[in-house]
Amino acid sequence: xxxxxxxxxxxxxxxxxRGETDNGKFEFTYKAEITNVYPLTDTERxxxxxxxxxxxxxxxxxxxxxxxxxxxxxxxxxxxSISSSPVRxxxxxxxxxxxxxxxxxxxxxxxGTQIGIRGPFGTSFPLEEMYGQDVLxxxxxxxxxxxxxxxxxVLENRSRYKNVNIIxxxxxxxxxLFTYQYEMWRKFDIDLDIIxxxxxxxxDGEVGLITKVLKDKYADKKDRLRDSTYAIVCGPPVMFTFxxxxxxxxxxxxxxxxxxxxxxxxxxxxxxxxxxxxxTYTCLKGPVFDYWSIMNMKEAI
Amino acid sequence: xxxxxxxxxxxxxxxQVMSANRxxxxxxxxxxxxxxxxxxxxxxxQFEKLRLDYTTTSRPAKxxxxxxxxxxxxxxVTPQGWxxxxxxxxxxxxxxxxxxxxxxxxxxxxxxxxxxxxxxTPYYTAKRKNMFIVGIECMPQPFCFCxxxxxxTADNGFDMFLTDLGDKYMVEIESARAYxxxxxVETSDPTEKEHEEYIACIAEKNRNFCIDVDTTxxxxxxxxxxxxxxxxxxxxxxLSCGTCASVCPSCYCYGVEETVNLDLQSAVKTKQLxxxxxxxxxxxxxxxxxxxxxxxxxxxxxxxxxxxxxxxFEESLCVGCGRCDESCLADIRVPxxxxxxxxxxxxxxxxxxS
Numbered sequence: 070x071x072x073x074x075x076x077x078x079x080x081x082x083x084x085x086x087r088g089e090t091d092n093g094k095f096e097f098t099y100k101a102e103i104t105n106v107y108p109l110t111d112t113e114r115x116x117x118x119x120x121x122x123x124x125x126x127x128x129x130x131x132x133x134x135x136x137x138x139x140x141x142x143x144x145x146x147x148x149x150s151i152s153s154s155p156v157r158x159x160x161x162x163x164x165x166x167x168x169x170x171x172x173x174x175x176x177x178x179x180x181g182t183q184i185g186i187r188g189p190f191g192t193s194f195p196l197e198e199m200y201g202q203d204v205l206x207x208x209x210x211x212x213x214x215x216x217x218x219x220x221x222x223v224l225e226n227r228s229r230y231k232n233v234n235i236i237x238x239x240x241x242x243x244x245x246l247f248t249y250q251y252e253m254w255r256k257f258d259i260d261l262d263i264i265x266x267x268x269x270x271x272x273d274g275e276v277g278l279i280t281k282v283l284k285d286k287y288a289d290k291k292d293r294l295r296d297s298t299y300a301i302v303c304g305p306p307v308m309f310t311f312x313x314x315x316x317x318x319x320x321x322x323x324x325x326x327x328x329x330x331x332x333x334x335x336x337x338x339x340x341x342x343x344x345x346x347x348x349t350y351t352c353l354k355g356p357v358f359d360y361w362s363i364m365n366m367k368e369a370i
Numbered sequence: 371x372x373x374x375x376x377x378x379x380x381x382x383x384x385x386q387v388m389s390a391n392r393x394x395x396x397x398x399x400x401x402x403x404x405x406x407x408x409x410x411x412x413x414x415x416q417f418e419k420l421r422l423d424y425t426t427t428s429r430p431a432k433x434x435x436x437x438x439x440x441x442x443x444x445x446x447v448t449p450q451g452w453x454x455x456x457x458x459x460x461x462x463x464x465x466x467x468x469x470x471x472x473x474x475x476x477x478x479x480x481x482x483x484x485x486x487x488x489x490x491t492p493y494y495t496a497k498r499k500n501m502f503i504v505g506i507e508c509m510p511q512p513f514c515f516c517x518x519x520x521x522x523t524a525d526n527g528f529d530m531f532l533t534d535l536g537d538k539y540m541v542e543i544e545s546a547r548a549y550x551x552x553x554x555v556e557t558s559d560p561t562e563k564e565h566e567e568y569i570a571c572i573a574e575k576n577r578n579f580c581i582d583v584d585t586t587x588x589x590x591x592x593x594x595x596x597x598x599x600x601x602x603x604x605x606x607x608x609l610s611c612g613t614c615a616s617v618c619p620s621c622y623c624y625g626v627e628e629t630v631n632l633d634l635q636s637a638v639k640t641k642q643l644x645x646x647x648x649x650x651x652x653x654x655x656x657x658x659x660x661x662x663x664x665x666x667x668x669x670x671x672x673x674x675x676x677x678x679x680x681x682x683f684e685e686s687l688c689v690g691c692g693r694c695d696e697s698c699l700a701d702i703r704v705p706x707x708x709x710x711x712x713x714x715x716x717x718x719x720x721x722x723x724s
Contacts, residue, residue: 074465076462077463079499092496093492142447142637143628143629144628183450333652333654341623343623345670347678348673348674348681353488367596367673
C-alpha cells in the first residue's frame with residue numbers, strides 16, 4: 070500500500086483566486102522601461118517609467134498617494150511614491166533622490182534600461198472627499214514627490230475644488246524640485262508659495278520656514294480652515310510635527326488632514342514588518358494616514 | 371473530533387507506515403554545560419531516534435517553513451533585459467512528528483498573517499499546505515507560560531494529537547489523512563476509565579505551571595505606559611542581538627537583498643529573517659533611523675506581539691514557549707517585562723542584576 074501523502078500545489082489550488090489573493094502573483098513584477106531621465110537637482114532625478122506590455126500598461130491604475138516597488142534585478146528593490154497623474158496609467162513618473170544603494174545605481178543607468186515594477190500599494194489621498202472645499206498642500210523638500218500626483222489630480226479636476234494652495238519649502242533654492250512647472254501651476258489657478266531657509270545670491274522670494282507662510286496667510290482664517298479646508302502634508306519627520314500642530318491650532322479638523330509617511334518597506338504587502346509604526350503596517354494602512362490615525366499611532370512622527 | 375486509544379507498542383509500526391514520507395521530529399543533540407539535554411527538530415528515519423518525551427527544543431521547527439534564509443527568485447540578466455524565475459522551495463509533503471501545542475498555535479498565528487490576509491505569502495503557504503502534523507502533549511518547563519497566553523492546548527492546526535497515558539496514547543484525530551494512517555495499526559475506542567486518565571493528565575499539566583503572566587487589558591496598558599522608564603531600563607540591558615527573534619516560533623519579520631552572481635548574467639533575490647531588535651531594522655535610505663535606541667526597539671517588539679497583533683487578530687503573537695527567555699544572553703524575560711510595564715517598575719531578579 071502506498072502511504073505517500075499527496076503534494077499540494079498551491080498554484081493549482083482554488084483557481085478562482087485572483088489578484089491580491091493569488092499565490093502566483095506575489096513575486097509578479099511588471100517589466101518596465103526607463104524611457105527618460107530628467108535631472109531635477111544635483112541629487113534628485115525624475116524617471117519616466119513605462120510598463121512595456123501595452124495592455125498591462127493601460128490596465129495599470131493607481132490612486133494619488135500610492136507607491137510602487139521598483140526593482141533592479143541583482144541590485145535591489147525599494148518603495149517609491151508615484152509622482153505622475155493617475156490618468157497616465159502605467160506610464161508613470163518617479164522622483165528619486167540618489168541616497169542609498171539602489172538609488173545610487175539608478176542614478177547611473179541610462180534610458181532604455183529595463184526595470185521591474187510591483188504595485189500599486191497602499192492608501193491614497195481621498196481627493197473625491199475634498200470636492201467643493203479648499204485644498205492646502207504642504208510639502209517640505211523631497212515631500213513634493215508624493216504630492217505631485219494629487220497636485221496633478223487637482224489640476225485636472227480644477228472646477229471641483231475651491232481655493233488650492235501649495236506651500237513648498239526647501240533648505241536652499243538649489244534643492245527646489247519641479248521648478249519648470251511652477252508657472253504652469255500658477256496659470257491653472259493654484260496659489261503657490263515657495264519658501265527657502267537659506268537663500269543664495271539670486272534668490273528674491275520668501276525666506277524662512279513653511280510655518281512662516283502658514284502663519285502669515287492663515288492666522289486670521291480660522292473659520293475657513295475649520296469649515297472648508299482639507300490639508301495634505303508631506304516632508305521630513307521634523308516638519309510634520311510643527312506643520313501639523315500649527316494646522317490643528319489653526320482650526321483644520323484632524324480627520325481632514327492627511328500625511329504621507331516614509332518608511333523602508335522590504336515587501337510592500339504587510340509581511341516583512343520593516344515599515345511598522347507602533348504596530349501598524351505603513352504599507353497596508355498607509356502611507357497616507359489622516360492625522361487622527363497618526364496621533365493614535367505611537368512614534369509615527 | 372474522533373478519539374482513539376493507541377498502545378505504545380504500536381508506535382514503531384505507525385512510524386514505519388508514515389515514513390514513506392519525510393519525517394521531522396525532536397531528536398537529542400547533546401547536553402548543555404549544565405548537563406541538560408538539548409533537543410532539536412531534525413529529519414528522523416528511525417523511530418528509536420525520535421524523542422517524543424522531549425522537554426522543549428532550543429529552536430522551533432521554523433527552519434522548515436520560515437527558513438532563516440530563502441531564495442525568493444532568481445534572474446537571468448541579458449543586455450536587453452531580464453527574466454525572473456520563482457520557486458516556493460518545497461517539493462514534497464513533510465510530516466512533523468511531535469510538535470507541542472505552543473508550536474502548533476504559533477503556526478496557526480502565522481497562518482493568520484502570512485496565509486489568510488490580503489497578499490498571502492506563497493513561500494510560507496506552499497510549505498504550510500504540505501505539512502502533516504502529529505502533536506504531542508507536554509509537561510510545563512520552568513520557562514513555559516503558554517497557559518497565560520491561552521496556547522497551552524491546540525484546538526486545530528494539526529492532523530493528530532497524542533496524549534501520553536502511560537503505556538498508551540489518547541489520539542485526537544483531526545484529518546482523514548491521519549485516520550488513514552491509523553488504520554494500519556491497532557487502535558481501540560477510549561473507555562470511560564481512559565477518559566478519566568486523560569482528564570487527570572491535563573490536570574497534572576495545569577498544576578505544573580510555575581509562571582503566570584497577567585495579560586488583562588495588556589493592549590491598553592502598553593499604550594498608557596508607552597513613555598514608561600522601564601522600556602529604557604530593559605533597553606539598557608538588551609544587547610540588540612536578535613536571538614529572541616531567531617528562536618521565536620512566531621517571529622516572521624524579514625529583509626530582502628539582491629545579489630548579482632559572479633557570472634554577471636544572473637542574480638538572486640534573497641529573503642533573510644530579521645529581528646526588530648537589530649540596530650538597522652527601521653533605518654531608511656540616507657541613514658535616518660526611526661528606532662535608534664535599543665529601548666525603543668525592544669518596546670516595539672512587545673508592541674507588535676502583544677498589542678498590534680491583538681488589535682488585528684484578537685490574539686497575541688506570543689505563545690509563551692519561553693524559548694526567548696531561556697536563550698536571552700541578557701536575562702530579559704517576557705513575564706518580567708510585562709509585569710514591569712504593568713507596575714511601572716522593574717523588579718530585581720534572582721538571575722543577577724546589572
